[in-house]
Amino acid sequence: MSLVSLNSASPNGNDVFNYRNRFERFRGLDDERNRLVEEALEKLEQATRQLDYVTSVQMPEQEAHFLAQIQELKVDLQDQKDSRRRYQAKSQQLEDQIDYKLSTMDKARFVSVLIDADADIYYFTNDLLSQGLKGGQLAADMLIEKVREHLVSLGPSFKDATTIPIMVKAYANLSGLTYHLRDIASPKEITQFWIGFSQRSPFIDFVDVGSGKEAADNKIREVLRFNIDSLQCEHIFLACSHDGGYVPVLSPHAGRASGSKLRITLVSSGPGSVHPLIADLGFRETDIFKPLFSQSESQRVVEWAKSTTKQIEAPAPPSRTSTAPVAIPSEAPKALTWSAKAKLSPTTTQAVPASSSEVVTRNQSPVQKKGAAQEYPYNPERIDFTGEYFVANAGRLIPEKDDEGYRIKDNKLIIDSRADSDLIAKMKEKNICSWHYLRSDHNIPQCKRKHEGYPRPLSPKEYDALWFLARLGYCKKMKNDGYCTDDYCIYGHDSKYSYN
DSSP: OOOOOTTSOOTTHHHHHHHHHHHHHHHHHHHHHHHHHHHHHHHHHHHHHHHHHIIIIIHHHHHHHHHHHHHHHHHHHHHHHHHHHHHHHHHHHHHHHHHHHHHHHHHTOEEEEEEETTSGGGOBOHHHHHTTHHHHHHHHHHHHHHHHHHHHHTOTTSTTTTTSOEEEEEEEOHHHHHHHTTTTSOHHHHHHHHHHHHHTOTTEEEEEOTTOTTHHHHHHHHHHHHHHHOTTEEEEEEETTTOGGGHHHHGGGTTOTTTGGGGEEEEOSSTTOSOHHHHTTTOEEEOTTGGGBOOOOOHHHHHHHOSSSOEEOOSSOOOTTSOOOEEOOTTOOOOOOHHHHHTTOSSOOEEOOHHHHHHOSTTOOTTSOTTOOOEEOOOTTOSOSSSOOBOTTGGGGOOOBOTTSOBOSOOOOSSOTTTTHHHHHHHHHHTBOHHHHHTBOOOOTTOOSBOSSSOSSOOHHHHHHHHHHHTTSBOHHHHHHSOOOOTTOOSBOSOTTOOO
8 A cells, every 4th residue: 555645736635625615604604694693682682671671661651641641631521521511500590691681671671852941942832831730741741642653653673662661851941941931931830840741750850950051961962872872772862953062972873774873863843943963964853743842933943944045054063052053145245343343433333123123032132122223232143043042242252263163263352451451340340240241141040240230232342351351261161172162152262361
């Protein structure tokens, strides 16, 4: 047997090398497989630990949280159920209250009738006034009858027209009223008339407002505002439509075609008894009450009733004592001013035609005898428009106005506060009533100044001297409201010391 040398090349040497290479490759694969298995095992262990944490720690915490939320929702649900029951009970209670209030309001429905009894166009007839107590009762019955007659005419939209309570309030200065109507009835008869009027029904009242300026107007305006805003007031009859001062109160309601506007009816006592500014607002008017009131002899009513006469009127709402629209023919000459008239002669008087004195009957001042041939200082507006008995030269008070009808300033006086100081002192010493001598009759017991013993009308200089003293008192209307619509106001409207 022969030995083979180790160094001799083996024909299978390449095979051994190939095995080695293959073995290395397999061992590399084994290592990679082991790493894969190790990695998988590591992730498995990590997942297992997380699962153990979730199952042992996190899930109990979440479960507790969810259970707490569920419990909270159950409490909220119960609270909502309780609240719903409470609100249902409250809703039922409120519905019962609303039903009760509606029922109460329905029972408390009323109709309001407001009468400015100071106005001459709303004086009851002479026949009723002269009957005293009985006449007042008859007037109340007739008034209520006419109100219900008008309500029925409104149709089925107004329910209970024949049974709804009617609240009547008539406002006037009784002492002034008895004086103005002294030729028709005695003071006792006038007083008894209003007593009978008020006693006829618990809902009918006559209110004596006293002698305060615009006392009746102020009350009517506020009661009117209250009634317009009241849901229980079904309808309002307004017997004061002669006064343009009510325009600011009525105008906000003029555009409510289905609201307040239909609830207001203007009481007309005949043609010309409704102020043009109020008539333009378009409220319903009725003359059904015409038989109750006497026919006014006021020149204002005559002028307003004329459709062919040019009317000049201020757009600003006038008060009770303001100048009403005056008809002036287009060919009429321009009137001279007071100061120009004063310079014509020492007395500065102008004869009043007999026809002028014949026009004034019930509205004539006691100092102006009917038909008397007297001379008066120039007064373009000496006819009474508001129930006052103006002095002959009261037109001196009428101020100049701008294009919109508003007062520009007080008229310039024809006296000088320094040069005519003696005359001013003289008029002050006389202690005569400024209202009585500058404006109109002032027969008020409370007035402490003199109303007799000095001739009236005053001369132009005396008039302006007394007016100078009166104008030292600033107009309350101007102070409180910033404007004054009373053309015959005797008080100051400018700076207290700007008269000259």
